[in-house]
Structure formats: C-alpha cells, structure tokens
Amino acid sequence: MDVAILGGGIAGLATAISLAEIGMTVNIFERRKSVHNLGAGIVCWPNASFVLSELGILEELQDVAGPVTAMRRISQDGLELGSLDIQQLNASMNFPSLAVLRVDLMQILLRRVQESGIPIYYQSEAINIVKDNEHAHRVVFSNRPSIRPDIIIGADGRMNSIARKFVVGNNQPVFQGFLNWIGVYQSAANMFEPMEIEDYWGVGSRFGIVPVSNSLAYWAGGVASTVDRRGETADPIAHLQASFQNWPAAVQTVITHASDANTKRLPLYDHDPLLKWHKGNVLLIGDAAHAALPTSGQGAAQALEDAWCLARELAAAPSNPEAALTTFTNKRREKTTGIIMSGRALAGGLFSRNVDACAARDKKALQTDYAAMATGMATSWSSGLPIGV
Secondary structure, three states: OOOEEEEEHHHHHHHHHHHHHOOOOOEEEEOOOOOOOOEEEEEEEEHHHHHHHHHHOOHHOOOOOOOOEEEEEOHHHHHHEEEEHHHHHHHHHOOEEEEEEHHHHHHHHHHHHHHOOOOOEEEEEEEEEOOOOOOOOOEOOOOOOOOOOOEEEEEEOOOHHHHHHHHOOOOOOOOEEEEEEEEEEOOOOOOOOOOOOEEEEEEOOOEEEEEOOEEEEEEEEEEEEOOOOHHOOOHHHHHHHHHOOOOOHHHHHHOOOOOOOOEEEEEEEEEOOEEEOOOOOOEEEEHHHHHHHHHHOOOHHHHHHHHHHHHHHHHHHOOOOOHHHHHHHHHHHHHHHHOOOHHHHHHHOOOOOOOHHHHHHHHHHHHHOHHHHHEEEEEEHOOOOOOOO
C-alpha cells in the first residue's frame, strides 16, 4: 500500500517508521527545507517511552535524555505547593519518563527513517487536496507534480494543516490567551541535582524548568495575553525579563541568560476536538487531528501513540483501509479529546489574572494527594496501550 505523509514532525516521522515496519511503501513530504525543531524540549512520559520502545529507539533516546524523578509545584514567591513522584508514575506504567531536547529526539527519529529507506521530500508544500473519486484523492503541491497515493496522512501541524482543511473544512487554530517563551539553558555547574522538574505558578503567569542532565535544561515561561504574535510588539527578551522579575533564583538565572539566539516567544493555540478525523482516504494525525496546549504535557506522546495505533489497525485490515481509519479514529478520539480539554482547564487556572482565584488554586495544590494524582495519571495515560500494572 502506498502512503503519503504530509509533514516531517514527530507524528509524521514516527508514523512513517511504524507503517514501513508493516510493509507499506511510505513517502514523506515536508514543506520546509529541513526537519523543523519547533519547541525546546519535551518529557517523554511512560506512554511515549512505550511507543519509542516499540519503534526500537528507546535505548538510543536514553543516551541523550534525562530521567526526571519528581515534578515540584512552587509559587512565584518560592512556597512549595507539592510534589509529584514521577518514579511512582513510572513504576505504575512500567516505562521511564525521560526529558529530552526536541532536536535530539528529532534526529533519532530522522536516523531511523533513513535506516528504513523512507524518502523525505523537502520544500514540498502541499497547497490542496482534491477529490478524484469517492475514495481517492490527489495532493497538489506548489512546486512538484501532484500525487495520488492509496492513503494520505495529514501530519502537517496545528497552524495551517491542508489536510485538516480538506477533512473538516476549517483549519483555523484557537488562540488560548497566553504567550510562551521557550529556550534551553546550559549551566557551567551541576545546577540540576536531583533531576526534578520545577513548575512555578504566579498570577497570570507560569515558569517551568525541566532538566535534561545535571547541567542542561529546557524551560518555558508563559503569561496571559489578549494579543497573539501578530499584535505583540514588545522586545521578546525585555518582555520575558520584565514578566518574571523578582521570581525565585532558578528562574532569574535562566532568564538572565536568555537571548534572541536561544529563546523564542510564541502565542499558544490549540484546536477544538473533532468527531471526524478522516474523509475517504485522507486521515489526520498528531496536531492536525488533536492539537493540545503544552499544559497537557501530552502533545508528543499522543502523536507517538497515533503512529503505533494506526499501524496496528492498518495491519489488521489490509484489504479495507477506510474501515481501519474509522476504527483508528474511534479508538483515539476519546483519549485525545480528554487531553485537549484537561490542557485547557489547567491553562485556565494557571493563567488566571484573578488574585483570589490564584490563591485558591495554590491552596488546593497544597492539599492535593499527589500519590493519588500519580495513580490517576498512570490510568489515564495507559488507556489504549498494553502497559501498566
């Protein structure tokens, strides 16, 4: 079966590997001139690590990733609000949680794509998908001949997915009212011992630091905003430093070393959940299907789960791919919808500008049963996967 994947991000590369492993002929079409490393880093939570193990690259990832052990919640005044034991989560799901720079994960996926003999056609911008007949469609590119594969997979992101526009009729993302700065910080000393995620909460703002090693971390700082990138004119670094001045020492250290070269400011968008992920032989996966805010912590993991699940469904119904796409959607929709909505809910609390509401939020964090929270996360994230105790 001939499969065309639009997009060479995590979802596209992982899906290409999974489908090649079940004998499909796969081609990747990427609009940019190289693999794009959008984002500073990610935590591969145990469900993501499971899929990476299935792809045969977990061991390689562990060489460049950090085994985070806890996630501490801290107020902008330095008050400890509670700590999630990540090792409990790992034990419940039987796979590790690994923090990794996105560039390193992408390079590992890219090497496996190349080892599998899967071609990537860069600077191939899809501009339209048109119907040939009831079940077949063509992809039209701006700068290369159109193609008519057996299956078209839209892994072309949240911001301008041609596949989503074809399947749904609308691909406009939803601005969720906050801006994020992201970056990587390299310390001259072993600053991150133990390897704990630090999650600082303020009023209308949040700052997270995720260690990848004892001296390397990626970070993200967010603030509530009524304007997206098109309306934001303040200097990005000055804006960052003014937004988090007088926050705890670790935050000050990171933002002091921020520069235009190692920092990006991004508006945050997601998409409303969909009931329908495919139209004929055109299927949405990853952010094109279920873009969630970074507050969900599950964007990359769900893209990887798509890759694993789709290969299983197509392998189970090789003579009826459209039925396989329907089954795939039905199996993935409820979980990803919950993740989108939980990401929005957490963002609503974190970026509230109401002082009293934020005080109540912090009080609730102090009273949280974090062991029960870890158990709940393990149950939710294991759903649909053959993992967990």
